[in-house]
Amino acid sequence: MTGGRGAAQLEVRGLVKEYNLGSTLRRQPFRAVDDVSFTLTSGQTVALVGESGSGKSTIARMLARLTRPTAGTIALDGTPVGQRAAAVRRYRGDVQMVFQDPFSSLNPSHTVGYHLRRPLRLHGVVHDRASERAEVLALLRRVSLNPAEQYLHKYPYELSGGQRQRVAIARALAPRPRVLLADEPVSMLDVSIRLEILNLIDRLKSEDDLAVLYITHDLATARHFSTELLVLYRGAVVERGGSDEVILEPAHPYTSLLASAAPDPLGRRELVPLDVVGSTEAAEAARRPTGGAVTGCRFAPRCPYAAEICAQDPPPFPVPADQPGGTMPADGRRPGIHLARCWLHDPEGRHPGRSSVAMSR
Amino acid sequence: MTVDLAAPGQAGSLVLSASDINVVYHGSRPTWAVRDVSLDLRRGEVLGLAGESGCGKSTLAYALTRLLRPPGDLTSGQVLFHDTGPDGDGSTVDITTLAGEQLRQFRWRKVAMVFQGAMNALNPVLTVRRQLADTLAAHLPGQSRDERDERCAELLELVGIDRSRLRAYPHQLSGGMRQRVMIAMALALRPDVVIMDEPTTALDVVVQRDILREIDRLRQQFGFAVVFITHDLSLLLEISDRIAIMYAGRVVEHGPARRIGSEPGHPYTAGLLNCFPSLRGPRRDLRGVPGNPPDLAEPLVRCGFTDRCRHVFADCREIVPPLSEVDYLPGGAVACLLHDGHRHPAGPPPELHGIDRPPGTVGGAPAAPAGDTGRTIGERA
Numbered sequence: 001m002t003g004g005r006g007a008a009q010l011e012v013r014g015l016v017k018e019y020n021l022g023s024t025l026r027r028q029p030f031r032a033v034d035d036v037s038f039t040l041t042s043g044q045t046v047a048l049v050g051e052s053g054s055g056k057s058t059i060a061r062m063l064a065r066l067t068r069p070t071a072g073t074i075a076l077d078g079t080p081v082g083q084r085a086a087a088v089r090r091y092r093g094d095v096q097m098v099f100q101d102p103f104s105s106l107n108p109s110h111t112v113g114y115h116l117r118r119p120l121r122l123h124g125v126v127h128d129r130a131s132e133r134a135e136v137l138a139l140l141r142r143v144s145l146n147p148a149e150q151y152l153h154k155y156p157y158e159l160s161g162g163q164r165q166r167v168a169i170a171r172a173l174a175p176r177p178r179v180l181l182a183d184e185p186v187s188m189l190d191v192s193i194r195l196e197i198l199n200l201i202d203r204l205k206s207e208d209d210l211a212v213l214y215i216t217h218d219l220a221t222a223r224h225f226s227t228e229l230l231v232l233y234r235g236a237v238v239e240r241g242g243s244d245e246v247i248l249e250p251a252h253p254y255t256s257l258l259a260s261a262a263p264d265p266l267g268r269r270e271l272v273p274l275d276v277v278g279s280t281e282a283a284e285a286a287r288r289p290t291g292g293a294v295t296g297c298r299f300a301p302r303c304p305y306a307a308e309i310c311a312q313d314p315p316p317f318p319v320p321a322d323q324p325g326g327t328m329p330a331d332g333r334r335p336g337i338h339l340a341r342c343w344l345h346d347p348e349g350r351h352p353g354r355s356s357v358a359m360s361r
Numbered sequence: 362m363t364v365d366l367a368a369p370g371q372a373g374s375l376v377l378s379a380s381d382i383n384v385v386y387h388g389s390r391p392t393w394a395v396r397d398v399s400l401d402l403r404r405g406e407v408l409g410l411a412g413e414s415g416c417g418k419s420t421l422a423y424a425l426t427r428l429l430r431p432p433g434d435l436t437s438g439q440v441l442f443h444d445t446g447p448d449g450d451g452s453t454v455d456i457t458t459l460a461g462e463q464l465r466q467f468r469w470r471k472v473a474m475v476f477q478g479a480m481n482a483l484n485p486v487l488t489v490r491r492q493l494a495d496t497l498a499a500h501l502p503g504q505s506r507d508e509r510d511e512r513c514a515e516l517l518e519l520v521g522i523d524r525s526r527l528r529a530y531p532h533q534l535s536g537g538m539r540q541r542v543m544i545a546m547a548l549a550l551r552p553d554v555v556i557m558d559e560p561t562t563a564l565d566v567v568v569q570r571d572i573l574r575e576i577d578r579l580r581q582q583f584g585f586a587v588v589f590i591t592h593d594l595s596l597l598l599e600i601s602d603r604i605a606i607m608y609a610g611r612v613v614e615h616g617p618a619r620r621i622g623s624e625p626g627h628p629y630t631a632g633l634l635n636c637f638p639s640l641r642g643p644r645r646d647l648r649g650v651p652g653n654p655p656d657l658a659e660p661l662v663r664c665g666f667t668d669r670c671r672h673v674f675a676d677c678r679e680i681v682p683p684l685s686e687v688d689y690l691p692g693g694a695v696a697c698l699l700h701d702g703h704r705h706p707a708g709p710p711p712e713l714h715g716i717d718r719p720p721g722t723v724g725g726a727p728a729a730p731a732g733d734t735g736r737t738i739g740e741r742a
Contacts, residue, residue, distance in 0.1 A: 051565040160653060191592045191636045192413045195649035217565060224638040224647075248641060261570035263595040264640040 008077060008094065008178035008211050010040040010063070015072035017058050017235075032058045034235040035072075038228075040179055040211035045202070047222035047243060048215045049258070050232035056215045057100075059232075060183040063213065064097040076179075093123045096177035098201075100184040102164035106156040112167050113152040116140070119174035139170040142207075143200060162193035169200065179211045180204075187216070198225055219262045223247045231255050234298045241338030251340035254299045297343065305344060307352050315343045375443050376553050376586050377402040377425070377472070382438035384417070384424050384610075387431070390658040394420040394433070396610040402554065404446070405580065407587045409601030409618065411594045411633065415654060417610040418590050419477065422556050425588070426472055427456055427464060442471060446553045470500055473547040475540075477559040482543060483531040489517070489542055490527040496549045516545040520575060537568035541575065548579065556588045561596075573600055595637040598622040603693075606630050609654050609665035612684060616693020626687060626695035628670045631713055664698070672713065676704045 017033040033055040040046055048056050061067040063074060065081065065088055073080050081091045099105040106115060116136045119125075126132040140148035143166040156164055165185060172180060182201055186194040202225055205212050216222050222229055222243065229243040231254065239252040250256040297303070300310040343351040384395035395417045402408050410418045423429045425440055440456040449471075459467055476482045484492060493513040497504060504512070514524035520541040531539055540560060547555050557576070561569040577600065580587060591597060597604050598618055605615035606627065614627040625631040632650035639645075652669035655661070664670070664677045676698050684696040699709040 051567065190414045191594075192633065192650040195636055195638075195647050196651055199648070219566075220638045220640045223640065224644060257567060259640065261566040262640050263593065263599055263637075 007042040007209065008040075009042070010095065010179050010211060011073075011075045011078070012039070012059075012063065013037045013073045013075070015059065015062060015074070016070045017055070017062060017067065018070045032235050033062070033069075036230075036232075036235075036237055037072075038230060038237075038240070040213055042178065042209045042211050043205065044228070045205060045212040045214050045226040047226035047229045048213060048232060049217065049219060049222045049229060051217060051258075053234075054232040055235040056217075056232055057183055060097065060181050060213065060215055063179075063181055064095060065091060066097075089123070093175040094177055095179040095181065096172035096175060097181040097183065098165070098168055098172050098185045101188050102161060102168050103156075103188065105168050106164055108156050110155070111152065112140070112154050112156075112159075115167060115171050116174055119171055123175035125175060135174075139173055140167075142173065142204070143167070143170045145170070160193075161189045162197060165189060165197050166200070169197075169204070173204065173208075176208075177210070178208075179213070181213045181215075183215045184217070185214075186221075187218075194221070201225075219247060219258055220264070231258070236298060237341065238299065239338075239340045239342075245338045249338075251338065251345060252299075252342045253303050253305055253344070255340075257302075297341075305351075307343070309350055309352075310343050315341045316346060373403050373405070374445055375401055376404045376445070377440065377442055379425060379440045380438060382421065382424055382440070383436045384420050384429065385434050385436050387434055392657045393661070394610055394657060395424060396661065398438075398607075398610075398612050400605055400612065400615070402586050402588060404553070404586055405584045406602040407580070407589055407600055409597035409604040410588060410590045410607060411592065411597050411604060412607035413592060413633075413650070413654065415657075416607040417657075418607050419558055421607070422474070422558050422588065422590055425456070426468065426474055426556060427459065428474070442467075442553075444471070444553075448551075449553070466500075469496065469547075469552065470550045471552055472554040472556065473550065473552040475543050475547050475555065475557040475560045478563065483539055485531050487530070488527065489513075489529055489531070489534075493517070493527075493542075493546055493549065496546055500550055512549075516549055517542070519548065519579065520545045535568075536564055537572060540564065540568075540572055544572075544576065544579070548583070548585075551583060552585055554586050554588065556590070558590045559592070560589075562591065562593075569596075576600075593637075594633045606633065609661070610657055611661075611665065611696065613666070613696045614684075614693065616690060616695075620690065620692065624690060625713065626690045626693070626700060626709070627666075627697045628672050628699070628713060629666050632669070664696075672699055672710055674698070674705065676701075 015033055015036045016031065018029045018031050021028045021030045036055075036059060038046060048059065050056050058067060062069045075081070076091060076094060081087065113136055116139050117132060120132055120135055126135050136152065137148040140146075140151050145151045145163065145166055151159075151163075151167075156167070159167065169185075180201070185201065186197050189197060198221055201212065201214075204210060214222065214226055223246075226243045229241065229246045230237050231239040231246065231252065233254050239246055239250065239255045241251075246255060247259060250259055296311040296313060297306070297315050300306040303310065378399075378401045380399040382395055382398045383393070386392040386394055398417075398421055400408070410421070412418050420429070420433065423433065424435050424438075427435075429435055435457060438457065441453055442456055443453050445451055454467070456467065456472075483489075487495075490510070490513050493516055494509050497509050497512060501509075510527075513527055517524055517527060522538055522541055522545075526534065526538070531542075534542065543560070560576075561572050564572065573596075576587065579585075589597065589601060594604075594606075598621070601618040603615065604618045604621045605612050606621070606629065607613070608627075608629050614621070614625070614630050616626070621630060622634065625634055629650065635647050636649045638647055650669060655665045655668070661681055663679065664673075664682050667673050667677050670677065680698075682696045682698045682701075684694045685700075686694045687700045690700075697709075698704050699713070702708070
């Protein structure tokens with residue numbers, strides 16, 4: 001079975017989400033997502049990486065129409081998503097989500113079969129009982145739950161975490177989507193089965209020509225399973241580009257920090273001066289909500305390269321990272337232009353430390 | 362504060378030696394969570410304990426500290442604590458025989474613990490000061506209030522938090538700071554051993570790195586030994602001196618961290634290493650460890666890894682492989698028959714060693730199905 005319904009392109013432009021903190025009288029807007037744009041294309045995985053609170057999940061929820069964006073557009077194949085119930089349902093048939101926690105995303109009082117029949121009926125994929133059963137079994141086999149008949153009548157509590165997440169993935173595939181949003185799909189699972197689930201999503205992507213958004217805090221799997229990578233810091237994209245380039249040649253100090261902090265059993269590395277960057281108080285200060293308007297670079301309070309200009313003016317974006325070969329496509333993958341939102345890469349060289357900085361790799 | 366506890370002369374001597382620990386969770390189906398585990402901990406070292414969920418690593422930690430609660434039951438084994446630290450009396454006590462006041466005096470003063478999910482381990486309705494002072498009041502009742510307050514402030518500064526935060530409630534602190542408070546609490550009585558059960562699992566990588574550096578700094582300053590429990594083997598490889606791998610309640614391999622990372626002796630260790638794609642290395646096909654661990658309520662009559670092992674041969678289903686030393690893997694032991702020259706003359710397959718294998722060899726062959734008993738390494742080669 002091929003679930004795909006042709007190539008898809010999900011374009012996200014200028015996405016903004018503001019929440020109101022504080023009481024009704026003293027409203028304080030907080031920008032959880034600030035002007036984020038990217039495009040999901042069939043057969044490609046885009047990874048969205050950042051710390052907790054960076055807005056990753058908010059973006060996924062907006063794409064899944066679970067949260068309404070404050071501003072910005074989401075367009076599927078060039079058509080902005082409508083507001084009416086029928087339009088939203090059609091959109092949801094195309095864009096499906098796999099949630100982080102398979103322990104709470106499945107209903108404990110319903111069987112696996114029920115979880116898969118519901119979307120098939122709601123989205124009108126099947127019209128009679130016989131084909132419904134065949135379709136449910138096919139979905140289970142696609143996510144390698146074999147023998148499928150055995151799983152039909154099981155309840156979530158009878159399954160392991162990995163098996164539950166497979167059911168959740170099968171459920172997402174049921175309406176035959178063209179876009180799959182995976183929000184930290186393995187972070188609640190045991191290490192030994194994480195790669196299996198990620199490999200499964202990767203295989204389904206190839207088989208169905210799905211456009212996949214992979215949201216994670218784990219740089220290593222983000223690089224491994226994606227072609228393009230976006231690094232979020234406090235709601236804004238600070239660096240983007242081909243996955244290998246962004247991880248191997250980070251252009252933004254925050255990406256370097258993330259990359260140097262991640263454990264790497266193989267890589268020898270030189271550490272970013274963490275005494276400066278990772279100091280608790282600075283990180284603490286940087287995390288506090290600061291109202292809607294941000295002057296200067298959001299990362300400046302933690303940045304070892306911060307200069308006067310960083311605190312005053314927002315860094316220009318996009319700025320191409322000025323590395324040799326930085327925009328070359330790697331092994332035939334789609335070239336992503338490597339961009340960093342940082343004064344260090346200002347073409348006019350307004351950052352004083354520009355020439356002396358050798359970014360840690 | 363004064364640093365008089367670092368005792369380089371004492372480094373390397375045994376501080377904790379556990380032998381033949383068995384823990385059963387009683388119930389309608391008794392479950393053997395820890396089976397015949399023995400381990401040694403030396404002063405000032407970091408011993409990493411790794412394995413997937415349910416392998417018994419937390420239960421072992423609770424057994425070592427006598428924190429098991431019914432239905433958990435330490436059915437056999439002894440845990441010797443060698444009180445040879447700077448303010449110890451040189452005696453050796455078996456922790457498993459302590460009771461009442463003796464046990465209360467021993468806990469936290471000699472062996473402290475940083476619990477899993479420290480975010481929730483602090484009491485939300487008490488200030489940081491109250492919670493730190495609580496520990497001190499319980500163990501050092503002679504201290505005056507001012508001394509105690511000063512010590513609380515010192516402890517907080519020790520872990521890199523400003524003393525003004527003593528007045529804070531846990532919800533006013535970030536996850537990383539709460540974790541630091543937990544570490545400060547563990548160090549309050551200058552213990553010889555600190556057991557850390559997944560102390561950084563819920564934290565972001567940058568904060569995690571920060572906490573690890575802090576732990577390392579404090580360890581060098583005070584010379585305590587650390588048992589670091591996590592499922593993240595890639596993390597352990599960086600921070601540990603020695604690593605023990607647990608599987609289905611047993612230690613299946615232990616040895617120097619460097620060797621475990623480069624030359625895993627047990628197929629399960631090799632599998633765990635394959636759960637982590639390298640951040641900067643070449644892209645490779647990785648599989649993790651497919652399959653499920655055995656049911657711990659069943660008696661173990663063969664190698665527990667049999668059904669998930671790519672290198673399984675007939676003898677693996679006959680006996681439980683003993684944890685034995687292997688001469689070409691010095692400084693540790695492996696519980697795998699591949700290294701048994703009599704049962705498996707061909708020796709371990711070359712692809713077992715080294716995680717930097719060429720693409721394809723790692724996940725190239727599917728895991729052996731349960732019924733496939735006849736396959737031997739000879740056929741593979």
